[in-house]
């Protein structure tokens with residue numbers, strides 16, 4: 001994707017539900033630091049335009065440099081773990097996200113501020129608590145209405161999220177996979193989404209699967 005000089009308009013802040021990443025036919029691998037907690041984790045903070053398009057890979061002269069985020073590493077390991085195979089310590093995922101998306105936010109956030117902003121947004125959203133307050137708890141074989149999930153997050157954060165679903169490998173049910181929230185360009189405040197993302201949609205009743213008994217399909 002070509003480098004564009006036009007500033008972006010807002011971010012999608014995307015969090016993933018680890019059980020739904022792991023229970024598809026593609027499988028997953030736990031990070032070297034161990035199985036993540038049963039909580040949402042960060043996928044990325046993605047600069048976007050109001051027309052739905054987005055910039056990517058904006059600066060090949062400022063690629064990921066782990067020495068800039070050493071003080072954030074223990075938080076990143078917990079809150080931004082990588083579940084892709086082969087298992088890794090997270091650096092590859094963080095590096096990918098910075099190089100592809102973070103470099104497009106540089107006029108507002110340098111590397112350290114970018115990762116710090118994402119961690120702070122995750123705390124602020126506190127999705128697991130928002131759902132729990134509404135009685136929506138991870139469980140297998142139990143279905144919640146998509147509306148009740150969106151309402152619970154709106155009630156707790158003030159903003160309606162976009163929910164992306166995927167399909168579990170064994171039971172073939174739609175399940176909560178990712179939650180998109182919109183954030184203004186400085187990276188600290190949620191806003192109403194100017195345009196909805198293209199993530200795969202959900203049926204009206206979806207599963208919010210448990211992560212506690214999931215095992216990675218293969219570890220290396």
Ligand code: 5GP
Pocket residue numbers: 020021022024026027084166177
């Ligand atoms: P990646 O680049 O993350 O390896 O692959 C991303 C692609 O995998 C996306 O285009 C997405 O459509 C697809 N995908 C959809 N659901 C899942 C899932 O639950 N787990 C994984 N690993 N990939 C998925």
Ligand code: 5GP
Pocket residue numbers: 012046047048052053054055100197198199
């Ligand atoms: P997927 O096919 O998994 O939905 O998306 C693949 C990748 O494309 C994402 O991991 C992300 O890097 C990028 N992407 C997909 N949709 C959007 C979008 O609406 N905005 C931005 N900024 N990036 C996106």
Ligand code: 5GP
Pocket residue numbers: 016021043044081082083084093096097100
């Ligand atoms: P995107 O380009 O869609 O922002 O990020 C997806 C890329 O990050 C894919 O290449 C995928 O393999 C890698 N990745 C590593 N760990 C994870 C993870 O835990 N979740 C997701 N969705 N992608 C991951």
